[in-house]
Amino acid sequence: MASKGSPLHGPRIKLIEKARDLFFEAKETFETKAADEHAKLLRMQHELEVTTKQAIFVDSSISDTIRTCIVLGNHRAALKVKQEFKVSDKRWYWLKVFALATIRDWEALEKFSKEKKPPIGYRPFVEACIDADEKAEALKYIPKLADPREKAESYVRIGMPKEAADAASQTKDSELLGRLKLTFSQNASASSIFDTLRDRLSFPGVS
Structure with a gap:
């Protein structure tokens, strides 16, 4: 048996359409459009519930x-x-x-x-x-x-320090490099990558 969708959708749509007509008569443009779109959305959602047989769309x-x-x-x-x-x-x-x-x-x-x-x-x-x-x-x-900053931070999030350092080096931002190094503070090998980068680029403030 086909799903009929969520209950009371018909009466609700009629009430919304009646409200829309009242707003229109009162020349309330914004409210008229909002009511019209709400009614249209409810119709589409009801149709989706009927076709998918899942009452999960309405509202x-x-x-x-x-x-x-x-x-x-x-x-x-x-x-x-x-x-x-x-x-x-x-x-x-x-x-x-x-x-x-x-x-x-x-x-x-x-x-x-x-x-x-x-x-x-x-x-x-x-x-x-x-x-x-x-x-x-x-x-x-x-x-x-x-954005090399976004690239560096993304590599950090997936645990790739070398790639993060390479991307960060493009920014010439010592603060960013320092912050990324701290992220890998428990990983001596990863931290050394940032130290090597510091020496190569001579960035101040990165220790």
Whole structure:
């Protein structure tokens, strides 16, 4: 038997539409638009609950609706929500990156990163992989980070002192080098890498 979705969606939509009409008559533009979008979102969420047979969409936000669609593998529905509610590309990328990481679909994440230059850069890709404890996946994106500080700090987070030192050396920032060395203070071998770098670059203040 097909799911009917969350209960009372019909009456709620009618009430919201009635409120929208009242706002329109009162020339309350912002409230009219908000009520109209709320009703539209509820309709879409109900349709999703019927098609997926899971009562998990109604009353969630636009962002959560998109995220849930992606987690369930319904990318077409996620894109439809994006288009219907004019979700920005930056917001779309953030949502999709972390949704794909949630389900550990690393192949899809890598493919997504190559569709075009991400409007949010590659840092969210790195963070999503590190948060999922996927060092190998993070290494696909760390070299693409434009900011050497972000690159150095990312290498530190996955325990790669040599690569972190090499990236940090590009900044000519002695404070950053000192901070990174302290991160590896319990690792004599790693600390020596920063000492060697200090000697080579003659950075003051790094001990």
